[in-house]
Amino acid sequence: MSSRLNMTASLGDVPHHSDSAVPCSVHDDSTGDIESELSLLSDIESLSASLGEKFEEIRMIHDLTARLELQDDPSETCQELLEQLIVCVTCETLIIQLDPDDDDVLGGGIQGIGKPIELSTLDNIVLAAMDENGFGSGIGEQSSALEDTPDTNAVSKRRVGDRPDWQKETVIVNHSSHPDLANRRVVLMPIARGSVRLGRLIAIRNSSSNEFGTIEVDLMRSVLMVLALHLMNKRQFNEMQSMLEGTVRSLASALDAKDAYTHGHSSRVADLAVQLALRLGLGDRSAESLQLAGILHDIGKIGIDDSVLKKPGSLTAEEFDQIKRHPVLGYEILKDIRPFRHILPAVRHHHESWDGGGYPDGLAGDEIPRDAQILAVADAFDAMISDRPYRRGMPLEKVREIFQKGRGQQWAADVVDALLQSHDLMLAYAEQRPFARPDLQPQA
Known part of the structure; x- marks a missing residue:
């Protein structure tokens, strides 16, 4: 009874209720308020975490954009991007592969960071991820003709065969029984500007790590949009440079002939x-x-x-x-x-x-x-x-x-x-x- 009296006293003047009704009503209201506050705090924490992640995404894109110049070598640009991206997206291996058909303009080849991976293993992982997502088999005739190398930097000077249809979709494999994907989580993401394909990102992590989530995939996609725009500008810049050099040679030849x-x-x-x-x-x-x-x-x-x-x-x-x-x-x-x-x-x-x-x-x-x-x-x-x-x-x-x-x-x-x-x-x-x-x- 003393506890009920103390509780009633703490509430001040309240209408008359039975002894059992008063504490029960107070208990229900307090619990609801606490649950509401806890839910609000959880929402605030979630929003804060989301804002923090978005801030990191914006900061990274800003830093990347500030560093990009048309004179930059595409391979150097890709390597710098990977160095920034791997800090935000935990991976064993991150690889950017430029379109080998663009060899004269963008340099083709592969840039990688993280755990070295053999070229044949990389081919098999990409093939398996594509098969898991219904893209069919085969990555192109070029890949079978390339030698294996345990060094990612050496791999960067080579070219893996390409599939046009791969470039249209992002492939995410978090779980697979495929032997080439065992103990791996994989993201394959196109680097494209409109209908123009420029290359792809390959992200690989161990299955003991967390799954690739929406936030990480969105970050990769945002960064690749910036890279794609830069590469398109670089391609157009190089084409204009080539035309300019042709004009210069023609003018010089005209003078020499005179x-x-x-x-x-x-x-x-x-x-x-x-x-x-x-x-x-x-x-x-x-x-x-x-x-x-x-x-x-x-x-x-x-x-x-x-x-x-x-x-x-x-x-x-x-x-x-x-x-x-x-x-x-x-x-x-x-x-x-x-x-x-x-x-x-x-x-x-x-x-x-x-x-x-x-x-x-x-x-x-x-x-x-x-x-x-x-x-x-x-x-x-x-x-x-x-x-x-x-x-x-x-x-x-x-x-x-x-x-x-x-x-x-x-x-x-x-x-x-x-x-x-x-x-x-x-x-x-x-x-x-x-x-x-x-x-x-x-x-x-």
């Missing part, structure tokens, strides 16, 4: 400019720009009269004025071709002089674009050592004297130094030069 005496000059200037840029500590992008600018630096000569361009003797003042137009003509030819816009300053200004006495705009010192400074030295060097209709190529000692004299006056001093300190480079270019007249070859 003036046989300068055949190969543009390519040699481009190669030397790249070497000088690297020796000056400039990056790969500057070197790539100089390669393109070097090939096209004289493209404006297409617009110069043949009688002037091929004249065997010295030029008159009027004829030299015509020659001096070629940097501007080259600029005009290339300015409306978007992929060439970044090389326009080098094409236009490769005949500027450090002291301001060059053409076409009379720029001086650091007003001259850096690529143009380098191109000017490479262009002058090749012109000096090469045969011309009116003279033979100069010996290297003479070339050295001219550059020493023009250092800091006609050409940037540090670029001249980079050339003169590279005697091996100068000698190599002089020796490899295909001289137009053997009897006029210079002496090194």
Whole structure:
């Protein structure tokens, strides 16, 4: 009775009920409140866990996207993705296999991380997983011709045969009696953009681990969507690069056909400019720009009269004025071709002089674009050592004297130094030069 009295007192003023009714009513209400609160706490914990997982997914996708560049090698991109993904999705082995039919564009091959797996075992696992999901047997004729290797990194340089129908579906095998899937859980997921197949992800874990769940599969799918977009952009970028290179080769060939005496000059200037840029500590992008600018630096000569361009003797003042137009003509030819816009300053200004006495705009010192400074030295060097209709190529000692004299006056001093300190480079270019007249070859 005392317990009932205490309970009634704690509730304050309540209507009269029987002794048995009061505690029973209080007990039922309290239990309901507690169960409701526990259920709410469980929902909150579940929501918190779900939000945490989604946050990890978003963070991973953000990090991956921030690292992707069109210049990245697809195999390196895939390897970095695997290194991030295996942290979030516990697996024995994670593998990305790019479409072998795309070898020229995306590189084909396989990238893996985790426990090494033999190629034949991988084939059998994929085959079995497909069979379990009704895709039929056979993964392609290529796989049987490949050698086994216990090293995943070695496997990455090979290609497993492919099935077009596999790319349309995600395959999840958490339980199987198939001998090749014994003690394994497997996910096969296509890497695709629309109807375009690009490859697949293969995730393998031991059957003693948890099943592959919806959250993990969704994470893999989200990451592969980002990868697929990147690979498609990479494919289109490479195709555009190939078209651009074809255009460059065509333009260079047109110039070579116009003036046989300068055949190969543009390519040699481009190669030397790249070497000088690297020796000056400039990056790969500057070197790539100089390669393109070097090939096209004289493209404006297409617009110069043949009688002037091929004249065997010295030029008159009027004829030299015509020659001096070629940097501007080259600029005009290339300015409306978007992929060439970044090389326009080098094409236009490769005949500027450090002291301001060059053409076409009379720029001086650091007003001259850096690529143009380098191109000017490479262009002058090749012109000096090469045969011309009116003279033979100069010996290297003479070339050295001219550059020493023009250092800091006609050409940037540090670029001249980079050339003169590279005697091996100068000698190599002089020796490899295909001289137009053997009897006029210079002496090194």
